[in-house]
Amino acid sequence: MAQEEVQNGGTEKVAEVSFTALKPQLMVEAPKAADAVQFYKSAFGAVEAGRTVYPKRKAEQEQPHVLSAQLELAGSTILVSDIADNSTPVKTEGTGCVLCLETEDVEAAIAKAVSAGGVAEGEVTEGDGACCGGRVGKVKDPYGYVWLICSPAKKCGDAEA
Amino acid sequence: MAQEEVQNGGTEKVAEVSFTALKPQLMVEAPKAADAVQFYKSAFGAVEAGRTVYPKRKAEQEQPHVLSAQLELAGSTILVSDIADNSTPVKTEGTGCVLCLETEDVEAAIAKAVSAGGVAEGEVTEGDGACCGGRVGKVKDPYGYVWLICSPAKKCGDAEA
Numbered sequence: 001m002a003q004e005e006v007q008n009g010g011t012e013k014v015a016e017v018s019f020t021a022l023k024p025q026l027m028v029e030a031p032k033a034a035d036a037v038q039f040y041k042s043a044f045g046a047v048e049a050g051r052t053v054y055p056k057r058k059a060e061q062e063q064p065h066v067l068s069a070q071l072e073l074a075g076s077t078i079l080v081s082d083i084a085d086n087s088t089p090v091k092t093e094g095t096g097c098v099l100c101l102e103t104e105d106v107e108a109a110i111a112k113a114v115s116a117g118g119v120a121e122g123e124v125t126e127g128d129g130a131c132c133g134g135r136v137g138k139v140k141d142p143y144g145y146v147w148l149i150c151s152p153a154k155k156c157g158d159a160e161a
Numbered sequence: 162m163a164q165e166e167v168q169n170g171g172t173e174k175v176a177e178v179s180f181t182a183l184k185p186q187l188m189v190e191a192p193k194a195a196d197a198v199q200f201y202k203s204a205f206g207a208v209e210a211g212r213t214v215y216p217k218r219k220a221e222q223e224q225p226h227v228l229s230a231q232l233e234l235a236g237s238t239i240l241v242s243d244i245a246d247n248s249t250p251v252k253t254e255g256t257g258c259v260l261c262l263e264t265e266d267v268e269a270a271i272a273k274a275v276s277a278g279g280v281a282e283g284e285v286t287e288g289d290g291a292c293c294g295g296r297v298g299k300v301k302d303p304y305g306y307v308w309l310i311c312s313p314a315k316k317c318g319d320a321e322a
Contacts, residue, residue, distance in 0.1 A: 017270040019205065019235035020313055021263040024185045044180065070314075074180035076237060079261060097258035097306070100240060102182040109178040145258070152181055153231075 023077045024099065025068070028143045030082035033066035036143045037080050043116035043141065044101065044109075046071040046078070074101060100148045106135045109149045113139045118147070184238045185260065186229070189304050191243035194227035197304045198241050204277035204302065205262065205270075207232040207239070235262060261309045267296045270310045274300045279308070 028036045040046040049072050053064040066082045078099075103109045106124055114120050124137040134151040141147060189197045201207040210233050214225040227243045264270045267285055275281050285298040295312040302308060
């Protein structure tokens with residue numbers, strides 16, 4: 001661990017900072033954010049808590065631009081936003097953020113998501129530890145995001161699985 | 162809304178499903194997950210709650226393969242994982258998941274993340290609604306993920322900003 005601490009900057013003093021919330025924001029090709037919100041409601045039972053939009057600026061525009069729709073899901077908040085050409089958030093270069101959703105009934109959850117328009121990928125597998133859980137299945141949503149549907153997590157540990 | 166409901170499948174009956182947790186899983190190019198965990202601790206004060214690893218399988222391997230490290234951050238859980246050639250999660254095709262972190266002190270949070278090795282992008286801006294908040298700045302971490310550092314969210318609404 002000493003190795004990582006050196007590369008992380010060393011002696012510079014920085015303020016204590018505390019964070020009050022973490023919200024994954026799913027960027028969606030405009031103007032599909034409204035459809036994506038509807039999908040997350042149908043597929044996962046997400047509840048919309050609010051939406052901030054820009055009004056239509058062009059006559060031919062059918063939907064307002066969604067700056068941010070706030071969805072409550074599994075005790076967390078996710079944001080769904082239309083990507084604009086001039087938007088602040090840029091396309092991430094990460095190797096990919098996947099969303100793990102824990103449920104007691106993995107098969108029923110996958111069936112419901114597929115019924116709403118998601119695509120199941122692969123089989124439900126047991127115990128590869130990806131979610132620190134037991135059974136894991138995978139659904140890709142129509143907006144390109146991958147959801148891992150997992151049985152509830154055991155405590156992660158150095159199981160050396 | 163009726164429009165979206167039609168495309169979401171209509172009459173097929175599906176079971177009620179409830180979800181107990183949502184955890185963003187950040188996939189990181191192997192074997193950098195351990196470094197990424199250290200970065201999230203230094204930059205954001207994340208606390209590691211557990212880690213599941215595969216033991217070293219090759220003599221030349223310096224670090225075990227991280228299946229999943231569980232980090233507590235801002236009341237949420239994130240998972241950080243090494244991507245393996247044969248891993249279950251695939252690279253997402255979404256236009257990009259961004260992580261919004263809310264804090265009372267946006268500038269101090271950005272300074273701390275930069276001190277840990279992140280790169281600040283652009284200026285701190287006011288009120289574009291991306292996080293339903295007020296002030297928003299952006300930090301890209303060394304693993305390609307974009308974090309929006311936001312002042313605490315106001316209730317999202319149809320503000321027609």
